[in-house]
Amino acid sequence: xxxxxxxxxxxxxxxxxxxxxxxxxxxxxxxxxxxxxxxxxxxxxxxxxxxxxxxxxxxxxxxxxxxxxxxxxxxxxxxxxxxxxxxxxxxxxxxxxxxxxxxxxxxxxxxxxxxxxxxxxxxxxxxxxxxxxxxxxxxxxxxxxxxxxxxxxxxxxxxxxxxxxxxxxxxxxxxxxxxxxxxxxxxxxxxxxxxxxxxxxxxxxxxxxxxxxxxxxxxxxxxxxxxxxxxxxxxxxxxxxxxxxxxxxxxxxxxxxxxxxxxxxxxxxxxxxxxxxxxxxxxxx
Amino acid sequence: xxxxxxxxxxxxxxxxxxxxxxxxxxxxxxxxxxxxxxxxxxxxxxxxxxxxxxxxxxxxxxxxxxxxxxxxxxxxxxxxxxxxxxxxxxxxxxxxxxxxxxxxxxxxxxxxxxxxxxxxxxxxxxxxxxxxxxxxxxxxxxxxxxxxxxxxxxxxxxxxxxxxxxxxxxxxxxxxxxxxxxxxxxxxxxxxxxxxxxxxxxxxxxxxxxxxxxxxxxxxxxxxxxxxxxxxxxxxxxxxxxxxxxxxxxxxxxxxxxxxxxxxxxxxxxxxxxxxxxxxxxxxxxxxxxxxx
Numbered sequence: 001x002x003x004x005x006x007x008x009x010x011x012x013x014x015x016x017x018x019x020x021x022x023x024x025x026x027x028x029x030x031x032x033x034x035x036x037x038x039x040x041x042x043x044x045x046x047x048x049x050x051x052x053x054x055x056x057x058x059x060x061x062x063x064x065x066x067x068x069x070x071x072x073x074x075x076x077x078x079x080x081x082x083x084x085x086x087x088x089x090x091x092x093x094x095x096x097x098x099x100x101x102x103x104x105x106x107x108x109x110x111x112x113x114x115x116x117x118x119x120x121x122x123x124x125x126x127x128x129x130x131x132x133x134x135x136x137x138x139x140x141x142x143x144x145x146x147x148x149x150x151x152x153x154x155x156x157x158x159x160x161x162x163x164x165x166x167x168x169x170x171x172x173x174x175x176x177x178x179x180x181x182x183x184x185x186x187x188x189x190x191x192x193x194x195x196x197x198x199x200x201x202x203x204x205x206x207x208x209x210x211x212x213x214x215x216x217x218x219x220x221x222x223x224x225x226x227x228x229x230x231x232x233x234x235x236x237x238x239x240x241x242x243x244x245x246x247x248x249x250x251x252x253x254x255x256x257x258x259x260x261x262x263x264x265x266x267x268x269x270x271x272x273x274x275x276x277x278x279x280x281x282x283x284x285x
Numbered sequence: 286x287x288x289x290x291x292x293x294x295x296x297x298x299x300x301x302x303x304x305x306x307x308x309x310x311x312x313x314x315x316x317x318x319x320x321x322x323x324x325x326x327x328x329x330x331x332x333x334x335x336x337x338x339x340x341x342x343x344x345x346x347x348x349x350x351x352x353x354x355x356x357x358x359x360x361x362x363x364x365x366x367x368x369x370x371x372x373x374x375x376x377x378x379x380x381x382x383x384x385x386x387x388x389x390x391x392x393x394x395x396x397x398x399x400x401x402x403x404x405x406x407x408x409x410x411x412x413x414x415x416x417x418x419x420x421x422x423x424x425x426x427x428x429x430x431x432x433x434x435x436x437x438x439x440x441x442x443x444x445x446x447x448x449x450x451x452x453x454x455x456x457x458x459x460x461x462x463x464x465x466x467x468x469x470x471x472x473x474x475x476x477x478x479x480x481x482x483x484x485x486x487x488x489x490x491x492x493x494x495x496x497x498x499x500x501x502x503x504x505x506x507x508x509x510x511x512x513x514x515x516x517x518x519x520x521x522x523x524x525x526x527x528x529x530x531x532x533x534x535x536x537x538x539x540x541x542x543x544x545x546x547x548x549x550x551x552x553x554x555x556x557x558x559x560x561x562x563x564x565x566x567x568x569x570x571x572x573x574x575x576x577x578x
Contacts, residue, residue: 023377027391033451036409051417098305105297108288130537131561133538134541135320140312182290188297189297220519238405239519265400
């Protein structure tokens with residue numbers, strides 16, 4: 001009896017195997033949609049339109065991916081991938097820069113209007129772009145920013161999460177460092193570049209991972225403001241590859257595009273797992 | 286909390302904060318103000334002039350059966366997405382927590398779907414359940430079940446719920462797993478020595494200790510279901526059939542951009558704004574509590 005109880009805490013024997021079986025089943029079920037998309041991207045259209053489609057990959061990998069990347073449906077997928085990279089990196093870098101600067105100002109200075117500005121930034125936490133799409137669209141259109149990278153990027157970097165994260169972090173930097181810098185007669189910006197920015201490296205990296213995925217996975221905003229297929233991002237462009245009416249969609253090309261659309265964020269998440277989890281936990285706090 | 290040591294000067298901090306304030310003002314406050322302003326008017330059909338109607342748009346919306354239906358749809362959708370993403374995640378996290386070795390490998394595999402955009406997830410699930418080529422719909426057909434989410438509202442709802450919940454399982458798993466790992470071993474062992482079996486320990490000790498994480502995830506997942514699932518719905522059902530999957534955010538889009546009904550769309554934006562505000566307040570109340578916890 002004592003032995004059995006011990007076994008239940010320490011997880012040995014049959015219980016352990018059962019746990020592994022559950023985990024493997026869970027992983028298989030969760031992976032199934034991705035696997036099926038991959039298989040569909042390696043077979044011919046004929047294999048798919050006569051269901052059931054095969055469960056193992058075919059030999060059309062290169063043909064389908066080459067076709068998607070360089071011809072696509074409306075526009076080569078390579079172009080959409082490039083647009084997505086510009087948008088995701090633009091959003092991540094833009095947000096990080098403006099938040100580092102404003103958090104530094106809020107934490108290290110006392111200036112008129114400081115509280116008002118702080119609350120202004122705080123309020124932006126509360127309103128996702130989905131809620132204010134029509135008027136934001138009008139603003140961007142009136143600036144002539146439709147079908148442009150700046151139109152894709154700027155409206156989405158108005159968010160306060162990063163600013164709050166940096167503010168919290170700056171508050172933990174020991175006062176002695178700022179004191180020493182001031183005694184040495186260092187200018188604030190010198191302190192910012194030599195002390196604050198290097199100390200924030202890990203936070204910046206963790207935030208970059210989260211923001212890159214946020215930017216990459218945007219759907220509604222690019223859908224509204226990129227009417228020119230040349231400016232489509234890959235995540236919104238997939239839906240545009242479906243024909244209207246009763247035609248059959250060209251599934252191998254669409255599935256190859258779906259796989260291409262998930263590769264960059266998956267590499268970022270899996271490759272930088274530690275930073276990703278840290279960024280996730282930090283930005284939700 | 287405030288810094289004791291600060292730098293002097295006022296033009297430098299204003300310069301530093303200017304980019305963020307400028308972007309917030311142009312792309313956030315001005316459009317939000319516009320939404321509130323436009324919600325008080327009805328433009329004429331040619332868009333030449335508009336007539337002030339006060340709260341008329343709101344009155345109309347709240348008496349409109351489609352809008353009220355959209356509220357119900359959103360509620361059902363959010364509850365289902367939250368449940369379907371949290372329950373499997375908790376189960377997997379509890380299993381992973383029992384393992385001494387190998388949980389890292391499972392974690393690496395399980396976080397993949399988080400990286401997949403909701404719109405791409407929509408395409409993947411649409412492919413599996415496509416009425417003509419879908420694998421799962423084909424096998425269901427072999428079993429004698431005629432799957433057709435294009436015509437059947439309930440099936441359409443089921444499909445968008447599963448596609449939306451799928452990627453969130455990864456997210457919830459990470460938070461549950463981290464919370465489980467932080468429960469002191471001694472607490473669990475003490476209960477085991479008292480003779481409590483695994484599931485009994487789970488219900489009486491583990492689950493109550495997880496309650497702060499669970500509550501946090503509840504709020505975050507509801508926010509997700511409300512605002513970040515547009516891509517899933519647009520790719521799979523476009524809100525149909527007969528508006529059975531038209532959630533509130535989808536309706537703002539379809540009335541504002543497809544239907545060009547700016548007054549109503551703006552009024553809906555304002556209602557959503559109030560809802561987000563409420564959810565944020567709940568979230569912050571909770572965070573305050575967690576500090577004391």
